[in-house]
Amino acid sequence: MKKIEDNNTLVFIVDVKAEAKAKALKAKKAVLKGVHSHKKKKILTSPAFQQPKTLRLRRRPKYSRKSVPRRHKFDHYAIIKFPLTTESAMKKIEDNNTLVFIVDVKANKHQIKQAVKKLYDIDVAKVNTLIRPDGEKKAYVRLAPDYDALNVANKIGII
Numbered sequence: 001m002k003k004i005e006d007n008n009t010l011v012f013i014v015d016v017k018a019e020a021k022a023k024a025l026k027a028k029k030a031v032l033k034g035v036h037s038h039k040k041k042k043i044l045t046s047p048a049f050q051q052p053k054t055l056r057l058r059r060r061p062k063y064s065r066k067s068v069p070r071r072h073k074f075d076h077y078a079i080i081k082f083p084l085t086t087e088s089a090m091k092k093i094e095d096n097n098t099l100v101f102i103v104d105v106k107a108n109k110h111q112i113k114q115a116v117k118k119l120y121d122i123d124v125a126k127v128n129t130l131i132r133p134d135g136e137k138k139a140y141v142r143l144a145p146d147y148d149a150l151n152v153a154n155k156i157g158i159i
Contacts, residue, residue, distance in 0.1 A: 074104070074106070074107075076114070076115040076118050076119055077119070078104060079103055079104050079107045079111055079112060079115040080101050080103055080104075080112070080115050080116065080119060081101070081102045081103060081104065081136075082101070082102055083099060083100065083101050083102075083153075083156060083158050084100040084101065084102055084138065085158055086100075088100075090159075092140065092149075093149045093150060093153050093158070093159075094149075094150065096142065096149075097142060097143050097145075097147075097148070097149045098140050098141060098142045098143070098149060099116075099140075099141045099143065099149055099152065099153060099156075099158075100138065100139070100140055100141070101116070101138070101139045101141060102136050102137070102138060102139075103115075103129070103137050103138070103139045104137065105131065105135070105136070105137045107137065107139075109127040109129060109139075112127050112129070112139050112141065113127050113141075116141050120152060120155075120156060122143055122144070122147050122152055123143065123144035123146070123147060124141055124142070124143060124144065125142045125143060125144050125145070126142045127139055127140070127141050127142070128140040128142075
């Protein structure tokens with residue numbers, strides 16, 4: 001190391017050879033040790049190997065494997081089978097402004113409401129359902145106050 005004093009400023013000049021030697025020793029040490037750090041190995045606790053999630057692109061076929069798309073068979077006509085014309089059903093029409101239908105067992109209240117709305121062009125207030133002992137589903141369809149169940153039943157052909 002040499003000391004040079006210039007205009008009242010003290011400057012240290014490090015020997016270039018010594019600096020190069022130190023750098024070489026550091027590199028040698030790194031090579032001997034290896035560049036990888038000593039990371040602890042994770043203990044696997046389950047027998048199944050979890051593979052990482054990779055990018056899976058959507059399939060884009062050149063042509064459809066089906067010649068014709070399947071028809072939706074559970075339409076409004078399949079949901080409502082027929083109106084019920086028993087005495088108790090007639091009483092419901094007169095007293096409660098309610099129509100009674102036998103519907104598909106798999107149909108829910110929303111589907112029944114939409115089917116009645118589309119087929120008979122009437123507004124529905126609410127739908128109650130029950131499954132009869134013979135396995136059929138019965139739907140009590142209460143009409144909106146501005147519709148008369150007696151007139152609608154007449155139009156349908158129940159009465």
